[in-house]
Amino acid sequence: MTADLTTARLTLRMPDARDHASYSAFFADAEASRFYGGPLLPYQAWERLAADIGHFMLKGFGRFVIEKDGQVIGGCGILDVDGWPGHELTWWLLPAARGQGIAQEASRAVLAWAGTELGWPRVETHFRDENTAARRLTESLGGTKQRRETFPDGIDRDIYAMPTTEKVSA
Ligand SMILES: CC(C)(COP(=O)(O)OP(=O)(O)OC[C@H]1O[C@@H](n2cnc3c(N)ncnc32)[C@H](O)[C@@H]1OP(=O)(O)O)[C@@H](O)C(=O)NCCC(=O)NCCS
Known part of the structure; x- marks a missing residue:
């Protein structure tokens, strides 16, 4: 069981069965989820949720859901x-x-958690070339390009690394 992360506005917690509706809403939106494998039908969104829960079991870390004012608004x-x-x-x-x-505030909490709980000096990320929102976010977190690789899906992506030493601004 991984402890919740809290910031000034957000709570990040492990996903669970309550989150199917939020996953379904995001993945039903073709435009919103186009860089995330969407659109998906509700049963396929449930499979993503199950995979996210399973990832914590298999690796000891994973993708949290983000709660703001008691509502799930995303994941990080x-x-x-x-x-x-x-x-x-x-x-x-x-x-x-x-x-x-x-996303920036949630990321800072995850980067601090990766540094303190996982003991990682840095965290990597990657995204499609056309995903300008992900690139801006990565650069705002101190991310710098490390290399470019061809991924198993045949798409070339830049791989960035970010330091985990940043403090949470809660
Ligand atoms: C990637 C994604 C999470 C980025 O979301 P985002 O809202 O752009 O990122 P943030 O939540 O950090 O917000 C940053 C924006 O809020 C603005 N902002 C407003 N108040 C702010 C504050 N207090 N602090 C920081 N930024 C603030 C910033 O100026 C910035 O806007 P800009 O991009 O127009 O310059 C979002 O586009 C998304 O969900 N995409 C679909 C999934 C996806 O593609 N994921 C990545 C796949 S690899």
Whole structure:
């Protein structure tokens, strides 16, 4: 069981069965989820939820859900999928939650957690070239490009690294 992370505005907790509706809402939105494998039907969103819960069991870390004012508005955490070239800091936000610095605030909590709890000096991430929101977010977290790789899905992506030493601004 991984403890919750808290920031000034947010609580990050392990996903559980309550989160199916939030996952379904995000993945039903083709535009919002286009860089995240969407759109997906509700049963497919449930499979993503099950995988996110399972990731914590398999690796001891994973993608948290982000709660604000008691509502789940997105997710943020670290995935390390076997067969994929390395781990990644990853995020998704419902459209109404974007443009407020929420992914940045959640990421700072995850980076601090990775440094203190996992003992990692840095965390990597990657995204599609056209995902400008993910690039801006990564650069705002101190991320710098390390290398470019061809992923198992045949797509070339830049891989960035961010330091885990930043303090949570809660
Ligand atoms: C990637 C994603 C999470 C980024 O969301 P975001 O809202 O742009 O990121 P943040 O929550 O950190 O907000 C930053 C924005 O809020 C603004 N902002 C407002 N208040 C702010 C505050 N207090 N602090 C920081 N930024 C603030 C910033 O100016 C910035 O806007 P800009 O991008 O127009 O310059 C979002 O686009 C998403 O969910 N995409 C779909 C999933 C996805 O592609 N994930 C990555 C796959 S690899």
